[in-house]
Amino acid sequence: MTNDQNMDAIFQALAHESRRRMLDIVKEEPGIGVGALASDFDVSRIAVMKHLSVLEEANLVVSEKDGRTRRLYFNAAPIQMIHDRWTTEYSAYWAGQLTRIKYLAEAQEHTKKTKTRRAKS
Amino acid sequence: MTNDQNMDAIFQALAHESRRRMLDIVKEEPGIGVGALASDFDVSRIAVMKHLSVLEEANLVVSEKDGRTRRLYFNAAPIQMIHDRWTTEYSAYWAGQLTRIKYLAEAQEHTKKTKTRRAKS
DNA sequence: GTCATATGTAACAAATAGGTTACATATTAA
DNA sequence: TTAATATGTAACCTATTTGTTACATATGAC
Numbered sequence: 001m002t003n004d005q006n007m008d009a010i011f012q013a014l015a016h017e018s019r020r021r022m023l024d025i026v027k028e029e030p031g032i033g034v035g036a037l038a039s040d041f042d043v044s045r046i047a048v049m050k051h052l053s054v055l056e057e058a059n060l061v062v063s064e065k066d067g068r069t070r071r072l073y074f075n076a077a078p079i080q081m082i083h084d085r086w087t088t089e090y091s092a093y094w095a096g097q098l099t100r101i102k103y104l105a106e107a108q109e110h111t112k113k114t115k116t117r118r119a120k121s
Numbered sequence: 122m123t124n125d126q127n128m129d130a131i132f133q134a135l136a137h138e139s140r141r142r143m144l145d146i147v148k149e150e151p152g153i154g155v156g157a158l159a160s161d162f163d164v165s166r167i168a169v170m171k172h173l174s175v176l177e178e179a180n181l182v183v184s185e186k187d188g189r190t191r192r193l194y195f196n197a198a199p200i201q202m203i204h205d206r207w208t209t210e211y212s213a214y215w216a217g218q219l220t221r222i223k224y225l226a227e228a229q230e231h232t233k234k235t236k237t238r239r240a241k242s
Numbered sequence: 243g244t245c246a247t248a249t250g251t252a253a254c255a256a257a258t259a260g261g262t263t264a265c266a267t268a269t270t271a272a
Numbered sequence: 273t274t275a276a277t278a279t280g281t282a283a284c285c286t287a288t289t290t291g292t293t294a295c296a297t298a299t300g301a302c
Contacts, residue, residue: 011136015129047291068248068299168261189269189278
């Protein structure tokens with residue numbers, strides 16, 4: 001159903017805080033209209049509509065026309081799909097890797113702090 | 122540790138198929154160098170390095186210098202974080218919503234197909 | 243029908259992303 | 273030391289994203 005062809009669109013849609021916030025609002029207020037949603041943001045209604053079209057391309061939001069208002073609904077299916085993919089593809093991997101990577105991350109943090117001073121013998 | 126401030130970077134990093142493929146390769150071949158990784162892609166090494174810097178900003182890849190090669194490692198922690206966030210924030214919501222949303226998605230599919238023909242009385 | 247409301251479209255501008263080539267630096271091998 | 277290897281940086285170009293304003297269309301209230 002939802003596959004790798006859509007993953008770009010899903011992650012892209014989720015990559016911006018304002019769109020995640022829109023998702024939250026639509027999730028909390030199913031059937032909210034475009035204008036009502038836009039009033040929660042300080043960018044223009046058109047900007048919000050563009051964000052909505054990104055969310056709709058990712059199928060994270062679906063809408064239906066009801067008179068002159070377009071009602072918006074949150075669709076969790078794509079998130080479910082990614083959840084499942086991660087559970088099967090990554091979860092098994094975590095246990096064994098996390099400790100070593102944690103060490104490396106710390107080492108890297110140290111490297112960043114000290115990277116400018118280097119002995120020039 | 123990893124928080125909302127980083128979510129943009131994480132989703133952004135995962136939003137491109139080539140970067141997800143890099144992650145897969147680095148996960149399969151821990152310690153692979155930049156050039157070796159780049160040879161798996163048909164864009165330039167510099168383009169691959171830019172993708173790597175996106176992945177490193179998201180902390181999905183960490184690296185350590187080993188002589189003249191920079192060794193790359195996959196770090197699953199950010200993915201774990203998102204996994205956890207979704208599990209707690211969305212999972213409970215899915216059960217009740219999926220059926221209705223499925224209906225709406227189908228309705229929308231129908232709307233798309235018929236949106237161009239409209240009676241002009 | 244007329245007016246207000248809700249949404250949609252077009253055209254444009256600025257910022258960011260994603261790619262290139264050319265050149266620089268650092269390390270290993272000879 | 274010299275040459276090959278591995279990576280890094282700078283400058284530049286193009287495409288996409290993200291935003292704007294102005295105008296168009298569709299629906300509900302009167």
